[in-house]
Amino acid sequence: MFTGTGGTDAVRLTAVRKVYGRRGNEVVALDDVTTAFGRGTFTAIMGPSGSGKSTLLQCAAGLDQPTSGSVVLEDSELSTMTETELTELRRDRVGFVFQAFNLLPVLTVEQNVTLPLRLAGRSPARGRVASVLEQVGLGERRRHRPAELSGGQQQRVAIARALITEPAVIFADEPTGALDTRTARDVLDLMRSSVRQTGQTIVMVTHDPVAASYADRVLFLADGRVVGELHSPTADAVAERMTRLGAYSDEARRAPAAGGQR
Ligand SMILES: Nc1ncnc2c1ncn2[C@@H]1O[C@H](COP(=O)(O)OP(=O)(O)OP(=O)(O)O)[C@@H](O)[C@H]1O
Numbered sequence: 001m002f003t004g005t006g007g008t009d010a011v012r013l014t015a016v017r018k019v020y021g022r023r024g025n026e027v028v029a030l031d032d033v034t035t036a037f038g039r040g041t042f043t044a045i046m047g048p049s050g051s052g053k054s055t056l057l058q059c060a061a062g063l064d065q066p067t068s069g070s071v072v073l074e075d076s077e078l079s080t081m082t083e084t085e086l087t088e089l090r091r092d093r094v095g096f097v098f099q100a101f102n103l104l105p106v107l108t109v110e111q112n113v114t115l116p117l118r119l120a121g122r123s124p125a126r127g128r129v130a131s132v133l134e135q136v137g138l139g140e141r142r143r144h145r146p147a148e149l150s151g152g153q154q155q156r157v158a159i160a161r162a163l164i165t166e167p168a169v170i171f172a173d174e175p176t177g178a179l180d181t182r183t184a185r186d187v188l189d190l191m192r193s194s195v196r197q198t199g200q201t202i203v204m205v206t207h208d209p210v211a212a213s214y215a216d217r218v219l220f221l222a223d224g225r226v227v228g229e230l231h232s233p234t235a236d237a238v239a240e241r242m243t244r245l246g247a248y249s250d251e252a253r254r255a256p257a258a259g260g261q262r
């Protein structure tokens with residue numbers, strides 16, 4: 001088991017503020033957020049709709065620029081980087097997984113997974129592709145196309161595609177949002193094991209307390225601010241905290257993993 005490296009964080013945000021819109025019509029999406037994601041840790045981010053979760057991921061990943069404050073990814077201060085450097089950083093050091101799997105239907109599993117490398121003009125080491133596909137449990141499916149796979153399997157392809165470059169961090173925005181309870185659990189198990197076994201760092205936005213309970217830590221956001229955290233969370237503790245935040249809507253209560261499959 002991976003035991004973590006002492007010292008540096010994979011990503012550190014200090015006093016990050018993000019304001020959208022013009023003067024007189026401003027939306028403060030992030031309001032003085034300071035937090036860090038340690039190497040080899042799995043963090044869940046929760047909070048009501050509009051609380052700034054996706055904005056936090058985008059700022060932390062160099063996809064969007066904070067209005068003020070600092071984001072340091074490994075040893076790079078993002079605000080001092082050029083657009084070209086940021087593009088390279090996003091390509092080489094960051095992985096993304098979204099609710100929609102975003103696989104290319106005409107490509108095989110293997111071609112989808114290796115696409116980021118090939119776009120970067122690199123050829124993937126043969127053994128690396130096989131081992132990543134093995135890791136996500138799709139070693140036998142490498143020649144299949146996305147349409148021939150279940151939703152959970154497609155999301156595992158997307159995770160393999162994120163893992164292939166061995167990024168400093170994988171950011172996942174509601175990766176299990178489109179999956180039923182059982183396939184969601186497979187995907188969460190996979191993410192957790194990639195943290196435990198290879199020391200991958202993962203930051204995942206979710207609305208589901210059960211999904212959050214797979215993480216080492218849950219960070220709660222409300223109105224663009226960090227309003228609390230839980231370590232070694234249980235689903236019940238997460239749900240209870242969300243209720244106290246007034247954030248645990250009927251919709252969340254009906255979520256498959258929390259309320260059972262329908
Ligand atoms: N490009 C944008 N322009 C203007 N306002 C934006 C933009 N992106 C986000 N916002 C606003 O910033 C706030 C935070 O949005 P964000 O998407 O980060 O919320 P979220 O927590 O991810 O919500 P959800 O759970 O619904 O996905 C919201 O009020 C949103 O309307």
Ligand SMILES: [Mg+2]
Nearest residue numbers: 053054055173
């Ligand atoms: Mg969002």
